[in-house]
Amino acid sequence: MTGMDVICDLIRDVEDFPEPGIVFKDITPLLSDPEAFAAAIDAMAAPWLTAEPGREVTKVAGIESRGFIFGVPVAQRLSVGFVPVRKQGKLPFDSIAQDYNREYGPDTIEIHADAVDVGDRVLIVDDVLATAGTALAAATLIGAAGATVAGFSALIELGFLAPRSLLGDFAVESVVVFGGD
Ligand code: AMP
DSSP, rough: OOOHHHHHTEEEETTTTTTTTTEEOOOOHTTTTTHHHHHHHHHHHHGGSSSTOOOOOOOEEEETTHHHHHHHHHHHHHTTTTEEETTTTOOOOOOEEEEEEEEEEEEEEEEEESOOOOEEEEEEEEEEEEESSSHHHHHHHHTTTOOOOEEEEEEEEEEEEEEHHSTTTTTTTEEEESOOO
C-alpha cells in the first residue's frame, strides 16, 4: 500500500453526521497513527516548500478547530508563525470579523487585528474543503487585515462540492480528493 492509500484508509466516513444526508470525514483514526499523520503533514506542506514564484509563505492561518490540528505542524514545517482563525467571541485582543454562510445558516470567524502584517503571505489551512465558504471567509479576513493570501492547503477536498470554483484564481492544494473529476 502506498503512503497515500494508508492516509485514505485512515479517514473514516460517518454517515448522517452531524445531520441526515451528510457523510462526515472523520480524521481521528489518522491522528492516532503517528507515521501516517506525519506523512499527511509532510504532504500538506510540500507544495509550499518549493522555490516556485507565488509559493512563498510567511504565515499559516488555521481555521478552528480541526484547522489548528493540521495548521500548527504545517507552520512548523514551513518555519513560519501560526495565526488562529477563531469562532466569534473567542479571541481576547482587538479582532476583525467576517460573516459568511454555512450549510446550516450564518456564522462568523475572527482574527486578531495585529495577527498579520502588510507584506505577509498567508497560507490558509483546514482539514476539509467542502463548499469552501469557510476558506473564502478566512481569505477575506486575511485580505482585510492587509496581507496577501498565498493559497489554501487542505487534507481532504470534497470534489463533488467543487470548492475550487469558489476560490477562483487562488492556489489550492489538497492531499486527498473524494469525488469529482
Ligand atoms: P465549507 O465551508 O463548506 O468548505 O466547510 C468546511 C468546514 O466544515 C471545515 O472546517 C470542515 O472541518 C467542515 N466540514 C464540512 N463538510 C465536512 C465533512 N463532510 N466532513 C468533515 N468536516 C466537514
